[in-house]
Amino acid sequence: EIVMTQSPATLSVSPGERATLSCRASQSVSSNLAWYQQKPGQAPRLLIYGASTRATGIPARFSGSGSGTEFTLTISSLQSEDFAVYYCQQYNNWPPVTFGGGTKVEIK
Amino acid sequence: QVQLVQSGAEVKKPGASVKVSCKASGYTFTSYGISWVRQAPGQGLEWMGWISAYNGNTNYAQKLQGRVTMTTDTSTSTAYMELRSLRSDDTAVYYCARVYDSRYWYFDLWGRGTLVTVSS
Numbered sequence: 001e002i003v004m005t006q007s008p009a010t011l012s013v014s015p016g017e018r019a020t021l022s023c024r025a026s027q028s029v030s031s032n033l034a035w036y037q038q039k040p041g042q043a044p045r046l047l048i049y050g051a052s053t054r055a056t057g058i059p060a061r062f063s064g065s066g067s068g069t070e071f072t073l074t075i076s077s078l079q080s081e082d083f084a085v086y087y088c089q090q091y092n093n094w095p096p097v098t099f100g101g102g103t104k105v106e107i108k
Numbered sequence: 109q110v111q112l113v114q115s116g117a118e119v120k121k122p123g124a125s126v127k128v129s130c131k132a133s134g135y136t137f138t139s140y141g142i143s144w145v146r147q148a149p150g151q152g153l154e155w156m157g158w159i160s161a162y163n164g165n166t167n168y169a170q171k172l173q174g175r176v177t178m179t180t181d182t183s184t185s186t187a188y189m190e191l192r193s194l195r196s197d198d199t200a201v202y203y204c205a206r207v208y209d210s211r212y213w214y215f216d217l218w219g220r221g222t223l224v225t226v227s228s
Contacts, residue, residue, distance in 0.1 A: 032212065034214035034215075036153075036215075042220075043203055043218035043219065043220055043221055044145075044153065044203070044205075044215070044218055045218070046214065046215060046216050049208070049212070049214045049216075050212075055216065087152065087153055089153075089214060089215075091212055091213040091214050094213050095155075095157075095158065095167045095169070096155050096169050096170070097143075097155050097213050097214075098155065099152055099153040099154070099155070100152070101152045102152050102153075
Protein backbone atom coordinates (compact mmCIF):
# COMPACT_ATOMS: atom_id res chain seq x y z
CA GLU A 1 0.00 0.00 0.00
CA ILE A 2 1.31 3.43 -0.94
CA VAL A 3 1.52 5.86 1.97
CA MET A 4 0.77 9.50 1.23
CA THR A 5 2.26 12.12 3.55
CA GLN A 6 1.11 15.73 3.51
CA SER A 7 2.87 18.71 5.00
CA PRO A 8 2.44 20.87 6.85
CA ALA A 9 -0.50 19.63 8.91
CA THR A 10 -1.65 23.23 9.35
CA LEU A 11 -0.79 26.26 7.25
CA SER A 12 -1.59 29.76 8.49
CA VAL A 13 -1.94 32.22 5.63
CA SER A 14 -3.30 35.74 5.26
CA PRO A 15 -5.96 36.42 2.61
CA GLY A 16 -4.33 37.39 -0.66
CA GLU A 17 -1.14 35.50 0.10
CA ARG A 18 0.18 32.41 -1.64
CA ALA A 19 -0.21 28.97 -0.09
CA THR A 20 1.97 26.01 -0.96
CA LEU A 21 0.94 22.52 0.16
CA SER A 22 3.07 19.41 -0.20
CA CYS A 23 2.25 15.75 -0.71
CA ARG A 24 4.79 12.94 -0.81
CA ALA A 25 4.24 9.33 -1.89
CA SER A 26 6.14 6.39 -0.41
CA GLN A 27 6.82 5.18 -3.96
CA SER A 28 6.27 6.60 -7.41
CA VAL A 29 2.68 7.26 -8.42
CA SER A 30 3.65 8.80 -11.78
CA SER A 31 1.18 11.65 -12.33
CA ASN A 32 -1.77 9.74 -10.93
CA LEU A 33 -2.48 12.13 -8.13
CA ALA A 34 -5.59 14.13 -7.22
CA TRP A 35 -6.23 16.98 -4.81
CA TYR A 36 -9.48 17.60 -2.96
CA GLN A 37 -10.81 20.49 -0.90
CA GLN A 38 -13.07 19.85 2.07
CA LYS A 39 -14.89 22.53 4.04
CA PRO A 40 -16.47 21.83 7.44
CA GLY A 41 -19.63 19.78 7.16
CA GLN A 42 -19.21 19.26 3.44
CA ALA A 43 -18.07 16.47 1.18
CA PRO A 44 -14.67 16.68 -0.47
CA ARG A 45 -14.55 18.42 -3.84
CA LEU A 46 -12.20 17.44 -6.65
CA LEU A 47 -9.75 20.24 -7.46
CA ILE A 48 -6.94 18.68 -9.46
CA TYR A 49 -6.37 15.35 -11.19
CA GLY A 50 -3.45 14.01 -13.17
CA ALA A 51 -1.28 16.03 -10.76
CA SER A 52 -1.85 19.28 -12.66
CA THR A 53 -5.21 19.36 -14.46
CA ARG A 54 -7.89 21.50 -12.87
CA ALA A 55 -11.31 19.91 -12.55
CA THR A 56 -14.33 21.57 -14.11
CA GLY A 57 -15.15 24.92 -12.55
CA ILE A 58 -12.01 25.18 -10.42
CA PRO A 59 -10.51 28.69 -10.45
CA ALA A 60 -7.15 29.28 -12.06
CA ARG A 61 -5.61 30.33 -8.73
CA PHE A 62 -5.40 26.61 -7.92
CA SER A 63 -2.49 24.82 -9.57
CA GLY A 64 -0.87 21.45 -9.12
CA SER A 65 2.59 20.24 -10.00
CA GLY A 66 4.94 17.33 -9.52
CA SER A 67 5.33 13.72 -10.55
CA GLY A 68 6.77 10.55 -9.12
CA THR A 69 6.82 11.01 -5.37
CA GLU A 70 6.71 14.78 -4.80
CA PHE A 71 3.66 16.95 -5.46
CA THR A 72 2.59 20.49 -4.73
CA LEU A 73 -0.74 22.28 -4.64
CA THR A 74 -0.42 26.04 -4.91
CA ILE A 75 -3.15 28.58 -4.24
CA SER A 76 -1.82 31.77 -5.75
CA SER A 77 -3.87 34.33 -3.82
CA LEU A 78 -6.00 32.98 -1.03
CA GLN A 79 -9.62 33.98 -0.97
CA SER A 80 -11.87 33.68 2.08
CA GLU A 81 -13.59 30.64 0.58
CA ASP A 82 -10.29 28.78 0.22
CA PHE A 83 -9.78 28.22 3.93
CA ALA A 84 -10.41 24.50 4.23
CA VAL A 85 -8.68 21.13 4.51
CA TYR A 86 -6.90 19.79 1.44
CA TYR A 87 -6.23 16.12 0.75
CA CYS A 88 -4.06 14.43 -1.85
CA GLN A 89 -4.94 10.97 -3.20
CA GLN A 90 -2.93 8.57 -5.32
CA TYR A 91 -4.62 6.34 -7.86
CA ASN A 92 -1.58 4.84 -9.54
CA ASN A 93 -1.39 1.62 -7.55
CA TRP A 94 -4.85 0.43 -6.68
CA PRO A 95 -6.50 -1.06 -4.88
CA PRO A 96 -6.35 0.52 -2.49
CA VAL A 97 -6.35 4.16 -3.46
CA THR A 98 -4.86 6.09 -0.57
CA PHE A 99 -5.24 9.58 0.80
CA GLY A 100 -2.85 11.84 2.62
CA GLY A 101 -3.69 12.97 6.12
CA GLY A 102 -4.69 16.44 5.00
CA THR A 103 -3.43 20.01 5.33
CA LYS A 104 -5.65 22.54 7.05
CA VAL A 105 -5.32 26.03 5.59
CA GLU A 106 -6.36 28.54 8.23
CA ILE A 107 -6.56 32.30 8.41
CA LYS A 108 -3.46 33.94 9.84
CA GLN B 109 -28.55 17.80 -12.33
CA VAL B 110 -25.63 15.45 -11.85
CA GLN B 111 -25.68 14.33 -8.23
CA LEU B 112 -25.44 11.54 -5.71
CA VAL B 113 -28.08 11.61 -2.98
CA GLN B 114 -27.41 9.57 0.12
CA SER B 115 -29.73 8.20 2.76
CA GLY B 116 -30.10 9.78 6.17
CA ALA B 117 -28.18 9.47 9.38
CA GLU B 118 -28.24 6.20 11.30
CA VAL B 119 -27.66 5.23 14.93
CA LYS B 120 -26.74 1.61 15.53
CA LYS B 121 -25.71 -0.54 18.46
CA PRO B 122 -22.43 -2.43 18.46
CA GLY B 123 -22.76 -5.70 16.58
CA ALA B 124 -25.58 -4.45 14.36
CA SER B 125 -25.51 -3.79 10.61
CA VAL B 126 -26.12 -0.66 8.59
CA LYS B 127 -27.01 -0.22 4.95
CA VAL B 128 -26.44 3.16 3.31
CA SER B 129 -27.86 4.07 -0.07
CA CYS B 130 -26.59 6.41 -2.76
CA LYS B 131 -28.94 7.37 -5.60
CA ALA B 132 -27.37 8.72 -8.76
CA SER B 133 -29.05 11.11 -11.16
CA GLY B 134 -28.11 13.21 -14.16
CA TYR B 135 -25.73 10.72 -15.74
CA THR B 136 -25.67 7.16 -17.06
CA PHE B 137 -25.28 5.15 -13.87
CA THR B 138 -23.78 2.07 -15.50
CA SER B 139 -21.00 4.06 -17.16
CA TYR B 140 -19.18 4.68 -13.89
CA GLY B 141 -18.03 2.90 -10.79
CA ILE B 142 -18.86 3.97 -7.26
CA SER B 143 -16.47 4.02 -4.36
CA TRP B 144 -17.28 4.42 -0.69
CA VAL B 145 -15.06 6.58 1.48
CA ARG B 146 -15.49 7.14 5.19
CA GLN B 147 -14.30 9.80 7.57
CA ALA B 148 -14.21 9.31 11.33
CA PRO B 149 -14.85 12.43 13.44
CA GLY B 150 -11.97 14.87 13.06
CA GLN B 151 -10.01 12.42 10.93
CA GLY B 152 -8.97 11.99 7.31
CA LEU B 153 -10.45 10.05 4.42
CA GLU B 154 -10.40 6.26 4.25
CA TRP B 155 -11.23 4.34 1.07
CA MET B 156 -13.55 1.43 1.74
CA GLY B 157 -14.07 -0.16 -1.63
CA TRP B 158 -15.39 0.06 -5.15
CA ILE B 159 -18.19 -1.40 -7.20
CA SER B 160 -18.70 -1.34 -10.93
CA ALA B 161 -22.20 -0.17 -11.72
CA TYR B 162 -21.78 -1.87 -15.10
CA ASN B 163 -21.27 -5.47 -13.96
CA GLY B 164 -21.30 -5.44 -10.16
CA ASN B 165 -17.62 -6.33 -9.75
CA THR B 166 -16.30 -5.26 -6.39
CA ASN B 167 -13.03 -4.61 -4.63
CA TYR B 168 -12.91 -4.01 -0.89
CA ALA B 169 -10.30 -2.57 1.43
CA GLN B 170 -8.48 -5.42 3.11
CA LYS B 171 -9.31 -4.26 6.63
CA LEU B 172 -13.05 -4.41 5.88
CA GLN B 173 -13.07 -7.74 4.00
CA GLY B 174 -15.79 -9.96 5.40
CA ARG B 175 -17.74 -7.10 7.00
CA VAL B 176 -18.64 -4.94 4.01
CA THR B 177 -20.80 -5.61 0.96
CA MET B 178 -21.37 -3.17 -1.87
CA THR B 179 -24.21 -3.64 -4.33
CA THR B 180 -26.06 -1.72 -6.99
CA ASP B 181 -29.59 -1.63 -8.34
CA THR B 182 -29.37 -0.45 -11.92
CA SER B 183 -33.17 -0.17 -12.21
CA THR B 184 -33.09 2.70 -9.69
CA SER B 185 -29.50 3.91 -10.27
CA THR B 186 -28.73 3.29 -6.63
CA ALA B 187 -25.60 1.98 -4.94
CA TYR B 188 -25.62 0.43 -1.47
CA MET B 189 -23.00 -0.17 1.16
CA GLU B 190 -23.72 -2.59 3.99
CA LEU B 191 -21.37 -2.81 6.96
CA ARG B 192 -21.88 -5.59 9.52
CA SER B 193 -20.68 -6.31 13.04
CA LEU B 194 -20.46 -2.61 13.76
CA ARG B 195 -17.97 -1.34 16.32
CA SER B 196 -17.58 2.05 17.93
CA ASP B 197 -14.67 2.87 15.63
CA ASP B 198 -17.02 2.51 12.64
CA THR B 199 -18.62 5.78 13.72
CA ALA B 200 -18.01 8.04 10.76
CA VAL B 201 -19.49 9.95 7.87
CA TYR B 202 -19.81 7.59 4.92
CA TYR B 203 -19.53 9.09 1.44
CA CYS B 204 -20.27 7.57 -1.92
CA ALA B 205 -18.22 8.96 -4.78
CA ARG B 206 -18.25 8.46 -8.53
CA VAL B 207 -15.05 6.99 -9.92
CA TYR B 208 -13.87 8.88 -13.01
CA ASP B 209 -13.18 5.69 -14.97
CA SER B 210 -11.90 2.16 -14.63
CA ARG B 211 -8.26 3.18 -15.10
CA TYR B 212 -8.20 6.40 -13.12
CA TRP B 213 -9.70 5.96 -9.72
CA TYR B 214 -10.17 9.52 -8.65
CA PHE B 215 -13.52 10.83 -7.52
CA ASP B 216 -15.21 13.56 -9.51
CA LEU B 217 -18.63 13.56 -7.84
CA TRP B 218 -19.46 13.02 -4.18
CA GLY B 219 -22.57 12.48 -2.15
CA ARG B 220 -23.13 14.73 0.86
CA GLY B 221 -22.37 11.94 3.29
CA THR B 222 -24.29 9.80 5.78
CA LEU B 223 -23.40 9.93 9.46
CA VAL B 224 -23.38 6.51 11.06
CA THR B 225 -23.09 6.53 14.83
CA VAL B 226 -22.32 3.29 16.66
CA SER B 227 -23.14 3.51 20.33
CA SER B 228 -24.59 1.32 23.04
